[in-house]
Amino acid sequence: MNLNRRKLISWFGLGWLATLLPSSLVGCSEATPNASAPAAPESVAAAPSGGFKLIGAVAQLDKNGSLLSDDKKVAVVRDPQDASKVVAVNPTCTHKGCTVEWKAANKEYVCPCHDAKFSASGAVKGGPTSTPLPKYAAKIENGQVLVSV
Numbered sequence: 001m002n003l004n005r006r007k008l009i010s011w012f013g014l015g016w017l018a019t020l021l022p023s024s025l026v027g028c029s030e031a032t033p034n035a036s037a038p039a040a041p042e043s044v045a046a047a048p049s050g051g052f053k054l055i056g057a058v059a060q061l062d063k064n065g066s067l068l069s070d071d072k073k074v075a076v077v078r079d080p081q082d083a084s085k086v087v088a089v090n091p092t093c094t095h096k097g098c099t100v101e102w103k104a105a106n107k108e109y110v111c112p113c114h115d116a117k118f119s120a121s122g123a124v125k126g127g128p129t130s131t132p133l134p135k136y137a138a139k140i141e142n143g144q145v146l147v148s149v
């Protein structure tokens with residue numbers, strides 16, 4: 001009787017192990033969402049590679065003379081030194097934080113608040129600040145303007 005009880009307990013123990021093992025293995029091998037992993041790209045334009053963010057279309061840039069991101073943290077213009085390239089800056093004025101505006105006629109950003117002036121690449125050209133606008137890497141790919149921010 002004592003031996004039968006031992007056998008019975010050992011069989012139950014093995015049974016538990018047998019029922020838990022497959023679910024444990026599935027739980028370990030199943031892919032879990034990872035917040036730091038990049039999402040699968042929906043299209044080339046929607047998810048540019050290499051940490052670059054889509055700002056807009058080249059056609060829109062050429063039509064308007066400049067592009068401003070929706071959050072107004074990136075401004076892009078054609079490079080005055082080489083029109084086949086684009087230049088991107090943070091358009092927040094380094095004096096007191098107004099948003100600078102691109103003036104194509106003079107190829108410069110002008111601040112509407114206190115008249116600071118900056119080159120296309122953000123260098124100070126005049127006004128009450130001596131701090132340039134932060135510059136970002138920018139490129140054209142498949143008719144899209146991409147900026148690394």
Ligand code: FES
Pocket residue numbers: 093094095096097098111112113114115116127128
């Ligand atoms: S905030 Fe731009 S010049 Fe003062």
